[in-house]
Amino acid sequence: MTPMATAEELSFELLEDRYSRQRMMACWDQAKVSKASILVAGAGALGNEVLKNLALMGIGRILVIDFDQVEVANLSRSVLFREEDIGRPKASMAARALRRMNPEIHVEAIDGDLETHLGLGQIRDCDLVLGCLDSVYARWVLNRACWRAGRPWINAGINATVGEICLHVPGQGPCYECGMTEQMWRQIHDRRSCMSLPKNLPARTVPGTAIIASLTAALQVNEALAWLHGEKHLPSGEMLLLSLHPYSLSSFAMSAKSDCPAHDTYLPSIFIQAGPAGITAADLLRQIPEAVSLQMDFDVLENWTCSDCGEEPVGRRLSVDSGSQLPCPRCRAERTPKFIHEIDGSHWLAARSLAALGVPPRAILRAVTSSGIQYLELTA
């Protein structure tokens, strides 16, 4: 019989791979991390740091959305951007840098607006959403979208010396909107003219350094990892407040509003194998039993009415460009817009494709049927 080797005689070789150091932590489950799918909304200062951390740790699928382009002022706080990226879309440039950083992960980019280019189905595909946005309005939009999609999101914000992080889990505690102040509501209302036309207001330029962005993003990602591992550090709705001057880190709770209009979830029961470009509202309604009409979460500009020249049909989603059409092209008089957000099968807009009306890919829509509201998802 061969004598057993002593411990000194055995040679232990650590299996070194990309993730071996983080796998050494008892609390770490690389399989969970590699299987995770995370949406990052915003690829600026915070988003860059968040995306970098997610990619380094091997989050399996990252979807990043940003409508903006890289500017020279981003370069002091954005680890993923280079001078040659100036003028190019932030989301695509960030995605390209992440693929180079970690070829083992899957990264997708949407160079578009959160409100008009992201369907609720795309949010439902993700385990978690990280908000790295720069305005109250964008956060309000994302909060509503996450609640409707039934997905948790972690909001973060920064100024020069303060960072804030807050996890919001639909159905558990307060949402972002529950904590909005009167001044924050004013900022949202200021985005619409007296005729309810959206104004193109640039986001407020906030001072900041890579220091506060990286610290805040690290805490935001840490909270995301805790969530993925089933170990919430912060209860839903509790805010983590980080200060650099003087140094402090504290957290505190807030109350949910029982009448908050953001607290509704769209649970789709009908799945339509089509994209918005390939189906009209009328076709869609024909596929749903007892369907009466289709409700959209946004205003469609149905027509302009000039008191002298009459009506001009439009039939497009209301956008910041709509305001430029306010003067009548014939007499230059100010026209009145007519909005619609519910279309029945006989309406002239029902013959248009959903994409032409402004419905994004993977949208979840509300159909009014004779037996109540049905939620349907465009899956193509």
Place this chain on the structure above:
Amino acid sequence: MATITIKIMTHDRSRCAEVTLPDSLTVGALVYQCQKRWQLDHSESFAVRDLLRNRRLTEDDSLSSAGVSTGTELQIFPLVEGGSQ
């Protein structure tokens, strides 16, 4: 009208005051007074937390309905919105 005496400070402790106020004053009105008197950044939104109970107070609540009483210590902090630029 009942009055209460409380301590209020900014999150960075650069400003601090002990004030006597009607307990019917709303949290939002208190924030507005702090912004005005302390010349806090008017483009930023602020909220208030009770440091002893570690809770953010609701803007529409009066100090009394928010559970603020004499001896309470409050902190005013910004709701920061930067991140994507």
